[in-house]
Amino acid sequence: MDYSLLTRRGTIMNSVYFIREDRDFTRTEQKIINFIIENPESFIHMTIGEVARHIGTSDPTISRFARHCGYDDFKGLKNSVFEHISEEGDHSPAGKLISTIGKLNSAAEEGAPGTPENFLRHQQFCIEKTLSFLNPAVLEQAVSAIINADTIYLYAKGAALSMAQLLDFRLRRFGIRTVILPPGSSELFEYMNLFTKRDLVILFGFQKTPREAEVLLKYQSETGFPCIFFTSRLYHSFSSASDIITLYVYRGEPSDYHSMAAPAALLDALVVMIGAKLENSGENLDRLYQLKEHYREDIPR
Template identity: 40%
Template sequence: MPLQFPQSSENLTPAERRLLEFIESHREEFLFMTIGQLSAALGVSEATISRFARHLGCQDFKQLKNLVLAQNHLEGPAGKLARTVLAEGEFDPRRYLMQQQACLQKTMEALDPAAFEEALEALLSARRIFIQAKSASAAMGQLLFFRLRRLGLPVELLPGSGTELLEGLVQAGEQDLVIFFGFSKVSAEGRMILRRAETVRYRTLCFTGRLHPPAGERADLNLYVYRGAEKEYHSMTAAAALVDTLVVAASQRLGADGAARLQELHRMKQQFGR
């Protein structure tokens, strides 16, 4: 469907007509381009691009982008990233880091101390700890696995999906803890973990982006992470911080035992030159 603009595109110059044709046929690419990159790609001046935006009834290049974004209805990661990048014009890393501070603040405000304490107790008392994570959450699963293993806890990293996940999950039983990540929704693998727990009775812990998950998607223990508004790019800043918070709390609770394991690891590294 052709893009609609506040003013008619009938009286555009040849250079402006070329700009319009590029935007129509490369909408997603255009949304991520600066005015300088568009100028270089089409061999037109930035002044021409600015005049082109005004001729279409837009105040400036930023408004032109927002108009294209609004009509393109981008979904999924590309749409979320575009909305985040275009939220305040040109991308400013300092402003984006301030947004991450807001994510941390909202995560902290929503943290239930009793729920966190219960999750910590489940982690430290489990016979074995299984971690399942895939896609963007895979990095969080790897981080948690690495940190807990360093403390000497009996932790295993499950495959993200497929038959191999089932082969790992079948080993989990009573007195074990299975941790998974389900921020905007619980994945098919997460639902599988929850359903299996009804029979086997291992405990489940979910890092979730929902304060009130529906009954069928609630784990035994749920730790809330705020990652941004629904249609924004969702970072893992607050998720990584909460993972590390749980690990540091576990380290403190283990006390001398946890420190002794870390010291022994350091000694072995020195011994073997690692």
């Protein structure tokens, strides 16, 4: 199975489906790659000028990018993306699952391990690709932000809520005060009104940023509270903001079934680092253990 791998340096290893040549890509070109992966249906209907304006660059830059990808011109790149969309078909949750199963079965027919093992190898690949983007210094910033926060507010929606709940569980064991924000409705504003610059907001957005998370990010730009954003997008308009720590997680291509293996692995790494830096982490866990032992006849473990 041929998976794409984009390193932090910008080199394409193997290939994103529309990139024919391995090479180093500039930051602007990585933004173009990110836009096409996220919006293939829109991309094929846009002119070169419209793409340039959306990315915030020039027509010649888009044209050079198409040649860097191995095409004669922009039209050749669009045709390649169009063919891929036609082959991939349904991007609904059921369609993504069917697409992933089909890829795994196809790989098994070519002599690769059976589907269950191959799926686990795919999760391993997602973790490895996440690791390829991981900046240790940024991860250290995230650890410091969590340790120094008065209260940590967690926001997630849909399947990503499982990651917020996992992190909430782990952090509370260290005695860190956490609050899971409501996923929708105006109730969210009741909590936003409590945010201070001594607090931390952790968002899980992955491929698509929920509307509520966009409101939280807009409010962050106005008030300046620190923020950690788990995302599967390579570029965001706030990427240069110093008070937003972005942690990239790869969960598969847009048409794939999106597993939580890589996000969970990154969260566990973050928790272990926090435990190593917290002076009283062992004391909190010991007290928890003593409580369980003291009441084990009332509430069996």
